[in-house]
Amino acid sequence: MTSVIPAAWMPRVPMKRIIGHWTAGNHTASDTDKRAYYVLIEGIGKIIRGVPSIDLNSGSIKNGYAAHTLNCNTDSIGLSMCCMAGAIESPFSAGRAPLTAVQWSAFVRAVAEHARFYQIPVTPQTILFHAEVQANLCIAQRAKWDVIRLPFEPSVVGAKEAGDKLRREVAALLAGNAPTAPQEPVPAGGIGRITAPVLNTRNGPNGDVTGSLKAGTLVEVNGLDGVWLNVTTPAGFSVWCIAITSPWSTAHLRSNRRSPARTAPSSIASIAIWTNSKHLEPDNVDHRF
Numbered sequence: 335m336t337s338v339i340p341a342a343w344m345p346r347v348p349m350k351r352i353i354g355h356w357t358a359g360n361h362t363a364s365d366t367d368k369r370a371y372y373v374l375i376e377g378i379g380k381i382i383r384g385v386p387s388i389d390l391n392s393g394s395i396k397n398g399y400a401a402h403t404l405n406c407n408t409d410s411i412g413l414s415m416c417c418m419a420g421a422i423e424s425p426f427s428a429g430r431a432p433l434t435a436v437q438w439s440a441f442v443r444a445v446a447e448h449a450r451f452y453q454i455p456v457t458p459q460t461i462l463f464h465a466e467v468q469a470n471l472c473i474a475q476r477a478k479w480d481v482i483r484l485p486f487e488p489s490v491v492g493a494k495e496a497g498d499k500l501r502r503e504v505a506a507l508l509a510g511n512a513p514t515a516p517q518e519p520v521p522a523g524g525i526g527r528i529t530a531p532v533l534n535t536r537n538g539p540n541g542d543v544t545g546s547l548k549a550g551t552l553v554e555v556n557g558l559d560g561v562w563l564n565v566t567t568p569a570g571f572s573v574w575c576i577a578i579t580s581p582w583s584t585a586h587l588r589s590n591r592r593s594p595a596r597t598a599p600s601s602i603a604s605i606a607i608w609t610n611s612k613h614l615e616p617d618n619v620d621h622r623f
């Protein structure tokens with residue numbers, strides 16, 4: 335298992351459980367987020383260290399501890415995914431910063447590393463979401479819904495279902511059974527942010543227009559066919575959009591005869607793409623799509 339948590343972040347102190355959260359904020363970690371949690375996972379899967387050190391929550395809570403779960407902070411490691419600002423529980427709406435698939439993967443990996451280091455067993459009482467605390471640990475929480483939906487996997491509904499998925503994936507990682515992460519050149523599993531003011535969505539590469547995405551929308555990148563990107567929209571639809579430009583796409587742009595080289599590949603962009611923490615896209619954008 336590749337390490338995503340630096341050893342320096344994990345002091346050797348006894349810890350009993352890991353509690354997962356989402357911040358109900360944006361895709362980046364705010365100062366408030368950093369004070370409440372020991373580790374934060376941003377929308378593009380980047381892992382950020384919070385302000386409190388783990389040892390402030392060990393044994394008994396000490397000044398400056400991470401206050402992430404009501405009456406359940408002692409010996410608890412609080413990790414949070416930066417997302418779900420403006421989300422509504424019912425009828426469910428993921429809001430303007432939906433939890434992303436890459437963010438979830440990075441979170442699962444971070445949880446697994448802490449579980450291994452602190453020798454925390456994978457059980458519903460020891461690795462769980464905030465939304466499960468009341469049911470699994472019998473510690474009353476103020477009406478909080480927290481992680482009970484996964485926008486990228488709509489079939490997951492409920493705290494136990496989300497927690498079970500987390501525990502299954504953590505156990506698989508610890509057992510060395512995790513699927514290998516997708517690699518470049520196609521940044522499958524990456525996150526794209528629409529940079530064109532409006533970008534048409536199509537039902538296939540060069541297919542019929544089915545709708546459009548606005549600038550700033552985050553999509554999950556599934557694959558590339560020529561200059562066409564297959565992405566999953568926040569609502570969960572699989573669509574095609576014209577892309578791009580970044581080092582990995584130059585060859586595709588050059589070899590596509592339907593797309594005359596009207597300008598250098600590096601000067602056009604409709605989607606900015608990240609793979610994990612690495613931003614692959616140049617900043618200059620042509621808005622003609």
Ligand SMILES: [Zn+2]
Binds near residue numbers: 354355356402480
């Ligand atoms: Zn929480």
